[in-house]
Amino acid sequence: MDAVEDGQRHLPPFFERCNIGAAASNRVEVIFEEIVSNAVRHGFEANSGQTMHVWVSARPQAVELRFEDDGVPFNPVERAAPSPFQSLETAPLGGLGIDLVKKLAASMRYERLPGAPYSASAPGQAFAPSNHLIVTVSTLR
Amino acid sequence: MEMQVSDIDQVTKVALSGRLDSAGASQIEMRFTAVIVPKGQPAIVDLSEVSFLASLGVRLIISTARALLGKGRKLALYGANPTVMEIIETTALHEIVLVAGSEGEAIGMVKA
Numbered sequence: 001m002d003a004v005e006d007g008q009r010h011l012p013p014f015f016e017r018c019n020i021g022a023a024a025s026n027r028v029e030v031i032f033e034e035i036v037s038n039a040v041r042h043g044f045e046a047n048s049g050q051t052m053h054v055w056v057s058a059r060p061q062a063v064e065l066r067f068e069d070d071g072v073p074f075n076p077v078e079r080a081a082p083s084p085f086q087s088l089e090t091a092p093l094g095g096l097g098i099d100l101v102k103k104l105a106a107s108m109r110y111e112r113l114p115g116a117p118y119s120a121s122a123p124g125q126a127f128a129p130s131n132h133l134i135v136t137v138s139t140l141r
Numbered sequence: 142m143e144m145q146v147s148d149i150d151q152v153t154k155v156a157l158s159g160r161l162d163s164a165g166a167s168q169i170e171m172r173f174t175a176v177i178v179p180k181g182q183p184a185i186v187d188l189s190e191v192s193f194l195a196s197l198g199v200r201l202i203i204s205t206a207r208a209l210l211g212k213g214r215k216l217a218l219y220g221a222n223p224t225v226m227e228i229i230e231t232t233a234l235h236e237i238v239l240v241a242g243s244e245g246e247a248i249g250m251v252k253a
Binding site: 004005022023026027029030033034037041084085087088089091093096097099100103104 | 162163164193195196197199200203204206207210223224227228231232233236237238
């Protein structure tokens, strides 16, 4: 989970620089936390060297988060929501994070990109298949 | 994530301080459950110094409240700031766990 904390410390200066309000800033931080920690816990194999890159940028009336990782295929957009809470006794404990992201986000888009083998034009480089997720958060509210 | 435990008239009070994210929840998970459930008395959780709440924190609250309910006792949250409250409401946590506006109200809820 060091990766989550390492990335999160870049967010407050970004929020200040771009004048993002407290509510939108929190939503961005929660989404960052949920997506990155989910990938680390479920998408990466131990000692694999798999990586995730995250870009956060200000858009008109929104913040865009772009996540790219070479972990196992995972499309959170199509992930079914957990059953609504009926009672404390039966409330599901799994799936809360992705569902929270969907509710906080203004939009989510996912694609799985194929990898590229080694080639003469890019010696020493091969690209693994990767997950690409783009999430936007409205800064209007 | 820091945790302070006290007793108010046979109600366990746990005051949390810091970020209740994946790291924070993992850090306090065992102790949080251990100071609340075995005692088998009503419990209140002060969130006024919690700056951030994410799904693993929500999960910890649900599992602990559920375990305490198994002993016939209630758990109530209070003191959440607006951004923490947004997460409580977005996850619908407030529909299954008591959420109060003050310590006094929380004590009244869990003793009722």
